[in-house]
Amino acid sequence: MQQAIVRVVCAIGQSGQLGLEGKLPWEGNRSPPYVADVARFFDLTRGHVLLAGPKTIASVPKFARVDRELFTVRSSMDPQETLGRFAGRIVFIGGGPPVWNAYAHLVSHWDVTRLPYDGPADRWFDPRWLVGGS
Numbered sequence: 001m002q003q004a005i006v007r008v009v010c011a012i013g014q015s016g017q018l019g020l021e022g023k024l025p026w027e028g029n030r031s032p033p034y035v036a037d038v039a040r041f042f043d044l045t046r047g048h049v050l051l052a053g054p055k056t057i058a059s060v061p062k063f064a065r066v067d068r069e070l071f072t073v074r075s076s077m078d079p080q081e082t083l084g085r086f087a088g089r090i091v092f093i094g095g096g097p098p099v100w101n102a103y104a105h106l107v108s109h110w111d112v113t114r115l116p117y118d119g120p121a122d123r124w125f126d127p128r129w130l131v132g133g134s
């Protein structure tokens with residue numbers, strides 16, 4: 001059976017900031033790099049599967065729920081078995097960090113945009129994910 005193609009597209013701040021209080025740390029920033037990054041995320045994931053933890057899925061805006069398949073993963077679910085549901089599809093692993101910890105070893109392509117943001121965060125990118133670990 002054809003396997004899922006497993007990718008990540010995410011955005012980080014200058015020091016690896018990923019999230020703050022359940023949102024993107026730069027949420028609401030309308031300056032060009034941030035607006036372009038969100039648009040690019042929705043372009044790249046259009047038509048594909050976006051698999052993520054419950055908080056990340058809850059933060060996907062209504063308009064973006066129609067042209068990509070959203071799938072909530074829980075810690076009780078086995079990553080290999082979960083991906084088996086999506087044979088032949090492109091699956092984007094959308095985070096947050098515990099989800100990337102569990103799926104990093106299965107990812108074939110990381111697309112990481114480093115934004116100009118350099119403020120606080122409570123969720124951080126772990127570079128070990130890029131080599132399949134955590």
Ligand SMILES: NC(=O)c1ccc[n+]([C@@H]2O[C@H](COP(=O)([O-])OP(=O)(O)OC[C@H]3O[C@@H](n4cnc5c(N)ncnc54)[C@H](OP(=O)(O)O)[C@@H]3O)[C@@H](O)[C@H]2O)c1
Nearest residue numbers: 010011019022023024053054055056073074075095096102
């Ligand atoms: N900058 C970016 O590109 C980006 C991308 C994504 C998220 N974020 C940010 O990250 C934050 C949300 O992430 P979060 O981690 O707090 O919440 P989350 O998205 O709900 O992801 C974490 C949850 O996923 C579940 N999970 C599913 N599979 C798992 C597994 N195999 N192992 C462990 N846990 C698993 C766990 O919940 P259960 O135990 O309840 O199942 C865990 O608490 C927000 O601030 C968001 O904006 C940023």
